[in-house]
Every structure is written in C-alpha cells, then in structure tokens.
Amino acid sequence: MIENSPFTRKLAGYVTLSPAELEVLKRLHKRRRSFTAGRDLVQQGQSEQAAYILSEGWVCSYKVQRDGTRQIIDFQIPGDFLGLRSVLLRTSDHSFEPVTDIQAIEVLASDLLEAFAQTPRLANAILWAASRDEAMVVEHLVNVARRDAGARMAHFLLELGARLALVGMGSKAGFECPLTQYHLADALGLSAVHVNRVLRQLRENQLLTFRNGHVTFDNRHRLVELAEFDEAYLDHTGPVLK
Amino acid sequence: MIENSPFTRKLAGYVTLSPAELEVLKRLHKRRRSFTAGRDLVQQGQSEQAAYILSEGWVCSYKVQRDGTRQIIDFQIPGDFLGLRSVLLRTSDHSFEPVTDIQAIEVLASDLLEAFAQTPRLANAILWAASRDEAMVVEHLVNVARRDAGARMAHFLLELGARLALVGMGSKAGFECPLTQYHLADALGLSAVHVNRVLRQLRENQLLTFRNGHVTFDNRHRLVELAEFDEAYLDHTGPVLK
DNA sequence: CGAAACGTTGAATGGTTTCAACAAGAGTGG
DNA sequence: CCACTCTTGTTGAAACCATTCAACGTTTCG
Numbered sequence: 001m002i003e004n005s006p007f008t009r010k011l012a013g014y015v016t017l018s019p020a021e022l023e024v025l026k027r028l029h030k031r032r033r034s035f036t037a038g039r040d041l042v043q044q045g046q047s048e049q050a051a052y053i054l055s056e057g058w059v060c061s062y063k064v065q066r067d068g069t070r071q072i073i074d075f076q077i078p079g080d081f082l083g084l085r086s087v088l089l090r091t092s093d094h095s096f097e098p099v100t101d102i103q104a105i106e107v108l109a110s111d112l113l114e115a116f117a118q119t120p121r122l123a124n125a126i127l128w129a130a131s132r133d134e135a136m137v138v139e140h141l142v143n144v145a146r147r148d149a150g151a152r153m154a155h156f157l158l159e160l161g162a163r164l165a166l167v168g169m170g171s172k173a174g175f176e177c178p179l180t181q182y183h184l185a186d187a188l189g190l191s192a193v194h195v196n197r198v199l200r201q202l203r204e205n206q207l208l209t210f211r212n213g214h215v216t217f218d219n220r221h222r223l224v225e226l227a228e229f230d231e232a233y234l235d236h237t238g239p240v241l242k
Numbered sequence: 243m244i245e246n247s248p249f250t251r252k253l254a255g256y257v258t259l260s261p262a263e264l265e266v267l268k269r270l271h272k273r274r275r276s277f278t279a280g281r282d283l284v285q286q287g288q289s290e291q292a293a294y295i296l297s298e299g300w301v302c303s304y305k306v307q308r309d310g311t312r313q314i315i316d317f318q319i320p321g322d323f324l325g326l327r328s329v330l331l332r333t334s335d336h337s338f339e340p341v342t343d344i345q346a347i348e349v350l351a352s353d354l355l356e357a358f359a360q361t362p363r364l365a366n367a368i369l370w371a372a373s374r375d376e377a378m379v380v381e382h383l384v385n386v387a388r389r390d391a392g393a394r395m396a397h398f399l400l401e402l403g404a405r406l407a408l409v410g411m412g413s414k415a416g417f418e419c420p421l422t423q424y425h426l427a428d429a430l431g432l433s434a435v436h437v438n439r440v441l442r443q444l445r446e447n448q449l450l451t452f453r454n455g456h457v458t459f460d461n462r463h464r465l466v467e468l469a470e471f472d473e474a475y476l477d478h479t480g481p482v483l484k
Numbered sequence: 485c486g487a488a489a490c491g492t493t494g495a496a497t498g499g500t501t502t503c504a505a506c507a508a509g510a511g512t513g514g
Numbered sequence: 515c516c517a518c519t520c521t522t523g524t525t526g527a528a529a530c531c532a533t534t535c536a537a538c539g540t541t542t543c544g
Contacts, residue, residue, distance in 0.1 A: 065388055066470050071383065071384045071388050085373055085377060088482060089370075089373070089482070094380070117483060120365065121362055124362060124365050127369035128331075128369070131330065131369065131372060131376070132331060134376040135327060135331070137383060140383055141382055141383045141386065142313045144383065144386055144387045144431070145313050145386045146313050146431060148531075180489085180491090181491065182489095182490080188387075189386070189388060190533090191532070191534075193492085193532090193533075194531090196491065196492060197492090200492080200493095233335065240330060240331070241355065241358065390499070391499080391500075422523090432501090434523090435501075436499090438523065438524060439524090442524085442525095
C-alpha cells in the first residue's frame with residue numbers, strides 16, 4: 001500500500017495529498033532495486049540520473065577529501081529520500097554508501113521532474129521534507145563544532161535513536177545499529193581510535209552501551225543532559241498546507 | 243524593479259517565472275524594514291510569524307548552547323532569504339543577528355503560505371534556492387569536521403568571497419568584510435584567540451590579509467590549494483523547470 | 485586455516501583552548 | 515574636551531583533548 005509507506009506518511013505530514021497526487025506518487029514507485037553493503041550508489045562528481053527512496057536498510061551520505069579522509073554528512077534510514085539534490089541541482093555533491101544491504105525505489109530524474117511540473121503541491125511536500133532533513137545537518141554542524149567527543153557521541157546516538165523510533169525501529173531504551181566504529185568516526189569527525197575510547201568511557205560511566213550492533217541507553221536522563229539533546233526537535237505539528 | 247532584485251534573479255535561476263508569478267512575488271515585497279547591528283531579529287525558541295528577504299547588509303544565523311557558546315550556521319548577504327524554515331516548519335530552530343545595520347523585506351507567514359498555495363511553481367523556486375543554501379551548510383560541516391584551523395579559515399573566506407562576487411560585492415582579489423574575529427571564531431568552531439593566530443600565520447605566509455574590515459587574497463592559487471576549495475560548487479547551470 | 489575487517493589499548497605527539505595580560509580605537513557622559 | 519568604558523585585536527605560557535603510531539585481540543568468512 002503506497003498510502004502507508006513510511007515515505008508517503010512523511011510527506012502527508014507536510015501537505016495533505018489528494019488522490020491524484022497519491023497516484024502520481026504511486027507511479028514514481030516503479031523500479032524496486034537492491035544494493036549490496038559497502039558498494040557506492042552514486043560516485044562523487046558524476047552527475048547521476050536517478051534518486052532513490054530507501055525502503056529497507058541503512059545508507060550513509062558522505063564527501064571525501066583529497067587526503068582520503070571522508071566526512072559522513074548523514075545516515076539515511078527507511079523512508080528517507082536519497083540524492084534529491086543531485087537530481088534537482090544537477091550536481092552530485094556527495095556520494096552514497098549502503099551501510100547494510102538495502103532495498104530502494106529508483107526514481108529517474110526525468111520522471112521526478114515531470115511529477116514536479118504536474119503536481120507542484122507534491123513537489124512542495126518533497127522539498128519540505130528535504131528541508132527538514134537539512135535541519136538535521138545544522139544540528140550535526142553544531143554537534144561537531146561545539147561539543148567534545150563524549151557529548152558528540154551521546155548526541156549523535158540519541159538523535160539516531162529518536163529518528164529510528166519514529167519509524168518503529170527503536171525505542172527510548174535503545175536500538176539495533178549496524179554502524180562500525182569507523183562509521184561513527186567518519187560521521188563525528190573523530191579518529192576511530194578515539195571513538196573506541198569514548199565508547200568505553202560512556203560504558204564505564206553507565207551512560208550507554210554500544211556492543212555487538214546494539215545500542216542501549218543505560219541512563220537516558222543523564223545522557224540527554226550531557227549532550228544537551230533537544231527531545232522536541234524532531235517532532236512536528238501536522239500538515240502546513242491543507 | 244522587482245525583476246532585477248538579487249532575490250528574483252536567484253529564483254529565476256531555478257524556475258522560469260511567469261508574469262503572474264512575478265506579480266505574486268512583487269506583492270510579497272510590501273514592508274521594508276530596518277534593523278540595527280547586533281540586535282537579534284528572531285529569538286531562539288520563539289515561534290515567529292515573519293521571514294525576511296535581505297536587501298542590504300549582513301546577517302548571521304546561529305544557535306546558542308546552554309554553556310553560552312554559540313555556533314554560527316551561516317552568514318546571509320543581500321538577496322538571501324532569512325527564516326524560511328522557521329515559517330514553513332513552524333519552529334524557530336535558530337536565531338538571526340544583523341552583523342551590520344540592515345534593510346530587509348518582511349514577509350508574513352500567512353502571506354508566504356498563501357503565495358505557496360496559489361503559485362506552487364514559485365514555491366518550488368524558493369524551496370529550491372533554500373536547498374542550494376543548505377548545500378552550503380554541508381560544506382561547512384566538512385570544513386569544521388575535517389580541516390585544520392588554517393585550511394578552515396581559508397576555505398571559509400574563499401567561499402564568502404565567491405558568494406559576494408556573485409552579487410557584485412567582491413572579486414577574486416578580495417572583498418569588504420564587516421565580520422569581527424569573534425564572528426569568525428563562532429562560525430569556524432575555534433576560539434577567538436586562535437582565530438587571531440591563524441590570521442597572523444596566513445598573513446605571514448602571504449596567503450591572505452584580513453585587516454580593517456578588508457580581506458585581500460594575496461596568493462589565491464595557493465589558498466585554493468590549501469583549502470581544497472572547489473571553485474565550481476557555487477555555480478549552476480540555468481533553470482531546471484522551464 | 486588464513487586473511488580481512490573490526491575492536492581494543494598504551495605511549496608519544498601536537499593542534500587548540502584556556503588563562504592572563506596588554507594595546508588600540510570608538511563611543512559616552514561628565 | 516578628556517577621562518572612562520567597551521569592544522576588538524594581539525601575544526605568551528600552561529594545560530588538555532584528540533591524533534597518530536604501533537601492537538595485539540577477536541570475529542567472520544571464504
């Protein structure tokens with residue numbers, strides 16, 4: 001049911017979609033594709049013709065520097081859109097790597113642009129959702145620029161937990177997490193070695209435990225305190241355009 | 243002439259605007275307002291009813307933390323939109339401080355939403371431009387997370403110079419810059435003391451000079467090299483929706 | 485079984501912050 | 515008009531957080 005996919009539900013949070021708009025959205029869901037963990041979806045620099053709606057698995061978007069280090073911009077989870085900006089602005093400003101094996105709907109640039117022209121309200125909803133995603137990048141910027149390694153890690157995992165909880169993949173107690181310490185390092189702007197130390201410290205202070213692909217919030221209250229995490233910032237208040 | 247304002251020209255880069263759409267845009271330009279340097283436009287946390295199109299002066303958007311430090315997300319220059327997301331998502335996730343005295347067009351939330359509903363293509367253009375602005379935040383994230391203080395400063399000033407050149411306020415040689423070292427520190431995630439040292443070092447290495455409100459690129463080529471600055475990333479290629 | 489990926493720990497190094505002090509200029513009120 | 519204060523810029527020394535280098539343990543998988 002297209003009406004109940006996480007992606008559709010997300011859009012409906014911004015714009016009340018008409019049956020005609022739902023139909024257009026449905027027609028975008030043509031090609032289901034699978035990708036293997038670790039193999040890039042889109043190469044940096046190459047201008048790519050397709051975007052994707054993630055239906056299963058985790059992806060990260062990142063930029064590489066000339067010296068080989070990479071910065072992970074964000075992680076995408078089921079219901080998230082990938083590569084929207086690459087298509088819209090016709091520049092691929094970053095790359096996508098599946099963290100796990102994934103399933104995604106491929107949306108051709110031409111189909112997307114056509115849908116945007118035909119049903120501008122749908123376009124609005126999609127761009128709106130994108131704007132929301134980008135609010136998260138702002139939070140990451142603050143996180144990396146202003147918090148020390150411990151608070152940074154805490155904030156990152158709390159945010160991830162909150163996002164996952166929204167799509168039923170986690171709770172206040174914790175969540176399954178396929179990320180390696182290298183992923184964390186690349187996302188938080190730390191070295192992998194330091195990530196390890198920080199995780200140990202958080203564990204020893206009984207704040208959180210990250211082991212065997214599972215994150216447990218041992219003391220959520222103190223963790224929120226440490227990270228100055230804003231529990232409200234992922235919420236939102238229903239459609240803006242009726 | 244509304245057709246030639248920097249804001250309109252920017253939108254026309256994404257969507258070819260019809261006379262009717264231009265008319266709607268024109269009607270949004272009702273209230274011209276002035277603000278004084280240093281006094282916040284929008285308080286963090288308060289849900290504000292207006293957005294602004296900046297016509298003169300510089301503004302910065304920032305978030306403050308509980309410990310008092312602040313992170314500047316971005317600077318806005320003439321032609322930029324302020325507070326779009328606050329209005330659209332009805333959350334004020336950051337604050338705006340005029341760096342200089344400014345002039346701006348006030349756009350009421352209700353007028354903006356009405357315009358969005360009436361002329362969705364115009365809405366697209368605006369959201370599109372917002373998406374572009376947010377690509378810049380990604381660049382800032384990489385900048386803060388992965389570059390050392392020297393490269394960070396170089397990248398920041400090169401980007402700012404490029405943006406200013408696009409609206410005729412600077413050149414490859416340099417630009418007028420009203421920012422203090424504290425602004426730079428808050429934007430780059432450094433201490434003000436270290437900003438001072440880094441600027442000295444760049445000056446002594448004859449890469450750039452920042453003195454008396456003026457930035458001069460003494461050796462642009464080596465600077466671009468040092469910062470791994472991508473000269474192309476602010477360009478773009480003409481309207482996407484005809 | 486061996487290799488590769490991931491995790492863990494110690495010691496040395498280094499970039500950045502913090503603390504402290506002082507200089508220069510702009511604006512203000514007596 | 516001058517003292518006064520506030521803001522901004524400047525520099526040194528000590529302390530600290532995080533990185534780098536290096537080594538080893540553990541798990542997974544062909």
